[in-house]
Amino acid sequence: MIFFWQMVLSGIMLGGVYSLVALGFVIIYKSTGVINFAQGQLLTIGAMVLWSFLVPLSLPFWAACLLSLGCMAIVGMLIERFCIRPMTGQPIMAVVVMTIGLSTFLDSLIPSVFGGVERAYPPLFPGGGIFFMGLSASYEYLLSFIMAILLVFIFLYFFHYTRKGIIMRAVADGHDIARSCGVRVGSIFSLSWVIACVSVTIGGFLLGSIESVTPALSSVAMLVFPVVILGGLDSVRGCIIAGPIVGAVQMLAIAYIDPITEGGAGDVIPYIIILLTLIFRPHGIFGQAHIERI
Amino acid sequence: MNYDLPCGVLNTTYEKDIAIVRTKARWAWLCAGIFLSIVLPPLLGAHWLSWCIETCVVIVAVLGLYFVTGLCGQISLGQAGFMAVGAYSATFMMTHLGMSFWLVVPLASVITGIVAVIFGLPSLRVKGFYLAMATLASQHIIIWLITHPPFNRWSGGFDGMTVPAPQLGGFVFDTNQSLFYVTIITTWIMIFFAKNIGRTRVGRCFVSVRDSDLAASVLGINIFRYKLTAFYLAGIFAGVAGALYAPYIMRISPDSFNMEKSIWYLGMLVVGGSGSIVGAISGVIFIRLLLELTVIFGPSIQHVPFIGAYISNYLGGIVFGLVIILFLIFEPRGINHRWTIFKASFRHHPFSY
Numbered sequence: 001m002i003f004f005w006q007m008v009l010s011g012i013m014l015g016g017v018y019s020l021v022a023l024g025f026v027i028i029y030k031s032t033g034v035i036n037f038a039q040g041q042l043l044t045i046g047a048m049v050l051w052s053f054l055v056p057l058s059l060p061f062w063a064a065c066l067l068s069l070g071c072m073a074i075v076g077m078l079i080e081r082f083c084i085r086p087m088t089g090q091p092i093m094a095v096v097v098m099t100i101g102l103s104t105f106l107d108s109l110i111p112s113v114f115g116g117v118e119r120a121y122p123p124l125f126p127g128g129g130i131f132f133m134g135l136s137a138s139y140e141y142l143l144s145f146i147m148a149i150l151l152v153f154i155f156l157y158f159f160h161y162t163r164k165g166i167i168m169r170a171v172a173d174g175h176d177i178a179r180s181c182g183v184r185v186g187s188i189f190s191l192s193w194v195i196a197c198v199s200v201t202i203g204g205f206l207l208g209s210i211e212s213v214t215p216a217l218s219s220v221a222m223l224v225f226p227v228v229i230l231g232g233l234d235s236v237r238g239c240i241i242a243g244p245i246v247g248a249v250q251m252l253a254i255a256y257i258d259p260i261t262e263g264g265a266g267d268v269i270p271y272i273i274i275l276l277t278l279i280f281r282p283h284g285i286f287g288q289a290h291i292e293r294i
Numbered sequence: 295m296n297y298d299l300p301c302g303v304l305n306t307t308y309e310k311d312i313a314i315v316r317t318k319a320r321w322a323w324l325c326a327g328i329f330l331s332i333v334l335p336p337l338l339g340a341h342w343l344s345w346c347i348e349t350c351v352v353i354v355a356v357l358g359l360y361f362v363t364g365l366c367g368q369i370s371l372g373q374a375g376f377m378a379v380g381a382y383s384a385t386f387m388m389t390h391l392g393m394s395f396w397l398v399v400p401l402a403s404v405i406t407g408i409v410a411v412i413f414g415l416p417s418l419r420v421k422g423f424y425l426a427m428a429t430l431a432s433q434h435i436i437i438w439l440i441t442h443p444p445f446n447r448w449s450g451g452f453d454g455m456t457v458p459a460p461q462l463g464g465f466v467f468d469t470n471q472s473l474f475y476v477t478i479i480t481t482w483i484m485i486f487f488a489k490n491i492g493r494t495r496v497g498r499c500f501v502s503v504r505d506s507d508l509a510a511s512v513l514g515i516n517i518f519r520y521k522l523t524a525f526y527l528a529g530i531f532a533g534v535a536g537a538l539y540a541p542y543i544m545r546i547s548p549d550s551f552n553m554e555k556s557i558w559y560l561g562m563l564v565v566g567g568s569g570s571i572v573g574a575i576s577g578v579i580f581i582r583l584l585l586e587l588t589v590i591f592g593p594s595i596q597h598v599p600f601i602g603a604y605i606s607n608y609l610g611g612i613v614f615g616l617v618i619i620l621f622l623i624f625e626p627r628g629i630n631h632r633w634t635i636f637k638a639s640f641r642h643h644p645f646s647y
Contacts, residue, residue, distance in 0.1 A: 035423045092422050093369055096562050098622045100557055105615020108608035130295045191624075229427055261442045268438040271431035278416040280427050 002135070007248070007251045009135050015227075015247025016145035017210070019152060021203040022227040022239045024196035027155065030234050031126035031168035032193035034084055035092070037099040039105035046072050047208035048114050049216055050224060054121060069198050076197030078258075080190050088175075111215045119213040121205075144206035151199060152240040159236060168192060172234075194221030223250075226270035229277050232287020241285060246270055314489060332478055338469055343470050344542075349582050350481040351539045356559050356566075356574045357488045358531025363560065364496060364568035366524035367504030368417060369426040372410075373559045375433035376529050378551035380406040380536025382440055382449055385457045387544060390448065395460030395467075395541070404534030409436070410529025417521040433556050437548050454547030457540040467541065477538050484534060489571050491527065499567075500524055523531075561618045567628025570582065576629045584617065585610050 024195055028036045036042075049071050053064035083102055087095050130137050159165040171178045171188045171250055179185050226246050231238025250266050257265035283289045300424050305311040315321050335346040355377055362370045384402035387393045393401075415430035418423050440449045449455060459468040460476065467473050499520045511517050528588040540546050558581070566577020592606030605612075625632060640647075 083619055083623075090622075090626060093316065093363075094564075094622055094626055095366065096369055096423055096426060097560065098619065101561060101615050101618030103615075104557060104561070108615065109549055109610025112605045112608040112612065140414075225427055225430065229424070233423075262446075264438055264442055268435055271434045273429040274427050275416065275435070278420050278424055279418075280303065282416075282420045282424060 003255070004252075005128075006135050006162075006190065007255045008248045009137060010141065011248030011251030012244040013141035013145045013247070014147035014210075014251065015244035016141075017203055017206050017243075018223055018227050018247055019239045019243025020144075020148040020206065020229070022224040023152060023155060023236065024203070024232065024242060025224050025228050026231075026236055027192055027199065028196045029172075030159070030236075031172045032084070032189050032240055033092075033172060034087075035096050035099060035233075036105035036196070037096065038079075038106055039196075039224055040220070040222055041103050041110065042072070043200045043207065044110055044215060044218040045106065046197070046204035047076065047213045048110065050201070050205055051119050051121060051208070051213050055119070069201055072197040072201040073194045076193035077190050080193035084193070085186070085189065095196060101134035107215070107218060110218070114215070117197055117214075121209050121213065126192040140206075140210050144210065147202065147206065148243070149240065151202065152236065155195075155199070156236050164188075164191070202236075215248055220290070223270050226273045226277075228284075229274050230284055232284030234288060235286035238284055238286035246273060249273065308310070314486075314493070328482060331482075332475070335474060335478075340356050340470065343474055345582070345586065347470060347474050347477050347542050348539075350477045351535050351542070352559065352562070352582065353575055353578050354484050354538065355479055355485060355532055355535035356563050356578050357571070358528040358535070358557055359563050360488060360568070360571065360574045361491070361500065361531070362414075362524040362528040363563060364570070364574065365396060365492060365500035365504060366521060367500075367507075368414075368421065368521060368524065369423070369560070370429045370525075371426055371530060371553075371560065372413060372429035372433040372436070373528065373532055374551040374553070374555035375436035376406050376410050376532035377536035377539065377555075378436055378440060378546075378548065379409045379529075380533030381540040381546045381551070382455070382536075383533075384537035385455050385540050386448055388458050389455065396462070399534060399537045401443060402537045403530045406527035406536065407526045410525045410532070411522050414522050414525030417525070418518050430553075432536060433553055437551065441548050448640065450547075454545050456545050457543075460541055470542070473542050480534065480538060480567065484531060485571060485575070488531070496520070496523060549569030561614060565617060565621050565628055567630030569627075570630045573628050573630030573634070576633070581614065581617065584613055588613050 021039060024038055024042070025039050028034055046068060050064055050068040053059050053067050054061070057064075059067070079102065084095070087098055088157060104244060128140060130139070157165075159169060167178070167183050168188055168191070170181070171183060171185055175185050178188075204217070207220060211217070211220070223246065227239060227242045230246060231240075231242030250269055253269040254266040258268070303317055310316075315324055335343050338346075353375055358371060358376070359373050362368050380402045383405045384395075384398045387398045387401060388395060411435075413429065416428040420428065420435070439445050441451050459466050460473075461467070461575075465472075467476060492500075499510070499515050499521075502513070502515055503517050503520050507517050536551075543550060562573055562577040562581045564577070565581060566575070567573025588609040592609045595605055596607065621628065
């Protein structure tokens with residue numbers, strides 16, 4: 001039994017990071033209606049940029065963090081300006097294919113710039129962990145989980161109580177109406193990409209320090225899809241609930257199904273979650289069902 | 295469907311009105327195309343011959359995607375996974391059941407069609423991005439099923455299976471030369487099917503579902519049935535493509551049918567122009583020629599300073615991603631649309647329209 005709870009706990013901890021990455025996705029969807037397939041690639045770029053500031057340039061941690069967040073904000077702005085804005089008014093399929101193209105492009109660009117080598121950050125977190133009632137959680141996981149939860153709450157607050165957040169939700173509801181109320185839709189689009197890039201970069205730091213910094217990180221980030229589908233595409237609350245659920249189910253699958261199927265269950269169970277969610281509750285736990293009119 | 299017909303083509307009989315090939319010039323183009331595509335590649339040398347075989351296989355797979363994405367408007371990210379079903383079921387029937395290749399191809403395509411319908415079931419409730427997710431999931435789940443128990447007992451897991459060469463009478467198709475003829479003839483047959491299905495009631499219903507599914511359902515079209523039909527057709531074409539691909543690569547493994555391939559097929563369709571057969575074919579040929587160029591020029595680029603020594607391995611992906619982005623920004627309707635514009639302006643030459 002202790003093994004079971006241990007698996008659940010580490011899954012929940014891992015899920016915190018998924019939530020964080022999914023958060024960037026949800027922010028972009030909520031405010032611009034764009035589905036971003038390049039989320040994982042942005043995460044990898046963030047992790048790589050931080051590594052470049054930390055190791056070859058050996059800057060102090062806080063400076064490297066700020067600089068890489070700034071760099072990623074610029075990357076987000078550029079992507080929005082040159083790839084997403086020309087697609088305004090196009091059908092959703094074209095926008096999806098655009099971000100898929102972007103993800104393929106970045107996927108090949110990252111290893112050709114940084115190389116396919118595995119990198120590690122200098123130890124950011126103290127080793128060891130907390131032991132409680134026979135369960136253990138390492139500091140890295142614990143810290144990243146807390147950070148993820150904290151950020152999710154910050155964004156929840158942002159969307160519900162700040163002026164900019166409410167404007168972003170208005171823009172998501174309808175560009176034209178928001179514009180006629182005096183909102184500068186373009187700058188809101190930029191802002192949402194910047195926020196998404198920043199949050200995904202933090203996810204990149206955390207994942208990079210838990211595992212290692214390789215171009216393969218972007219495939220780990222494919223797991224945001226089960227999280228956003230389960231939680232609901234447009235729900236920040238959904239992210240925070242669904243991330244740990246997906247993480248825990250994944251860990252349990254690795255623990256209990258892997259011996260039967262000779263491995264790989266952890267990789268496929270998130271996709272089974274997608275299928276089941278789509279069949280039984282297409283809009284996720286907290287997502288809004290849209291009523292369509294002709 | 296014949297909005298791009300030149301003026302002066304008048305129908306005197308019903309047969310003429312519903313003919314697939316409408317003008318003498320088109321007959322000439324078609325015959326020349328069929329003749330050249332069969333005669334030319336074997337003369338180009340071994341490398342280009344295998345390029346042609348692979349291109350034919352991809353054309354068949356992308357034609358399947360043309361139904362589900364191009365006509366019916368449902369994004370599918372699982373075409374390579376369906377191809378894997380076709381390739382594996384064909385190989386299984388050939389090696390374990392000892393069936394003939396010629397019987398196996400239609401059987402494998404029907405099996406793939408059924409699998410595609412199963413994974414298309416979520417289209418009952420969802421569409422657009424959600425459906426893209428369902429097909430993405432199907433891609434991963436299919437590859438996982440192939441490589442893990444209980445199916446890996448037959449499929450050889452990650453190692454893959456060896457594919458026996460097709461036979462007809464006493465003749466064994468074990469060279470690329472002979473396989474090329476099988477592939478190109480099948481490809482032309484599939485192109486003909488695809489063209490024809492697009493003109494039937496089913497094809498028109500696909501288009502109506504794509505343009506506005508709500509309006510289509512109000513008009514009495516059973517959306518769910520037609521979406522599943524689209525998936526079934528995509529599966530049929532993917533199955534044929536997989537069954538053709540297997541004897542050519544001789545050893546199939548899950549790596550030949552990964553996620554990346556699915557994305558590439560979708561990209562090829564979009565670059566060509568998703569709503570037309572000519573678009574699908576020209577997109578495949580265009581992207582595959584570009585890829586060939588990156589293979590040729592990749593090694594020379596890596597000596598340019600500041601680019602990085604690894605570039606030659608990844609140049610294909612970079613170019614492909616850029617091409618998709620640029621096409622979506624500057625010509626969202628693809629190569630086919632450009633070609634139509636070009637033809638029209640050529641026809642009206644001294645006048646603008």
